[in-house]
Amino acid sequence: MKNAYKMIDFLIDDSDDEKVVNFVKSLTEEEVKGEASSSRVPRTRVYIPRYREEAAVRLYNDYFSETPVHPEKKFKRRFRMSRELFLRIIEVYLRKPTADDIARLYNFHAQKHGLPGQYTRGDQKGPSIMLEAVASQDLWIWHAFFGMAGANNNINALNYSPVFNTIKEGTAPPSPFNVNGHHYERGYYLCDGIYPDWAMLVKAPHNSIDEPRKKFKRFQESARKDIERAFGVLQGRFAMLKTPARSMDFNKIRRHMYMCCIT
Known part of the structure; x- marks a missing residue:
């Protein structure tokens, strides 16, 4: 104006x-x-340092030292705890952790979130988890079941595995084929001799005396190596499967394994 x-x-x-x-x-x-002189100056964030060790020392000097700054009555009125309880808290927690403290913390975390003792096998240095998978010749993993403790064998994993649930429920996709004049509606799985004698499991004969049995055993064992090749490709493609798992949470390890099988 x-x-x-x-x-x-x-x-x-x-x-x-x-x-x-x-x-x-x-x-x-x-x-x-x-206008330039009246422009607002941007406010900067104030950094408030927090020194936990110094705070612990100050707390000890105020209430627990030989010559405390505050009397014991004020301490009890402020914290509503006994002096002996707080002295124990100071002795246990308000100090630098030792190697025993770190080991105890890892053990407690492993018991609550990690792998319990039954995952450890005698021939392994640490806990291990089994992966059951079904793979075809083109390295396509059709089924994966991960989570059984390494101390179990293939039979235990098969009993807990959902690999045959679709067959039991009648929801498995049809895969008919003919062999030696016989017609089959469902597929079959190649396995070794440890598995039970089920109709959908094809094992190599124990005593291969005649030439046809020897030939069948040779071809069956050769085709069964596709699953070993699939495991080798997984480890070659994902370095995280060749080294010990960094995470101690079982669910996170299982999700990582399924992610590797899918991709």
């Missing part, structure tokens, strides 16, 4: 056009300077 009055007074005066233009420019520059 002040500049507006100046402008009116200047126009009333008999001045030439050049003076008017210069006067308007001066007013514009004053407005720009005023």
Whole structure:
């Protein structure tokens, strides 16, 4: 408003056009300077340091030292705890952790979230988990079951595995084929001699005396190596499967394994 009055007074005066233009420019520059000077300065975030060790020392000096700053009555009134309990807290927690403390923490975490003792086998250095998988010649993993403790064998894993659930429920996809004049509606799985004698499991004969049996055993064992090749490709593609698991959470390890099988 002040500049507006100046402008009116200047126009009333008999001045030439050049003076008017210069006067308007001066007013514009004053407005720009005023806006620049009145702009808000951005506030910066204040960093508040927290020194836990120093706070623990101060807490000890205030209440638990030989010459405490605050009397015992004030301490009890503030914390509503006995002096002996807080002295034990100071002794156990408010100190630097030792190697025994870290080992106890890892053991407690393993018992609650990690792998219990039954996952450890005698021939393994640490806990291990079994992976049951069904793979075809093109390295396609059709079925994966991960989660059995490494101390179990293939029979125990098969009893808990859902590999035959679709066959029991009648929801398995049809896969008919003919062998030696016999028609079969469902597929079959190649396995070794440890598995039970089920109709959908094809094992190599124990005593291969005649040439046809020897040939069948040779082809069956050769085709059964497709699953071993699939395991080798998994380990070669994902380095995390060749090294011990970094995570101690069982569900996270299982999700990582299924992710590797899918991709």
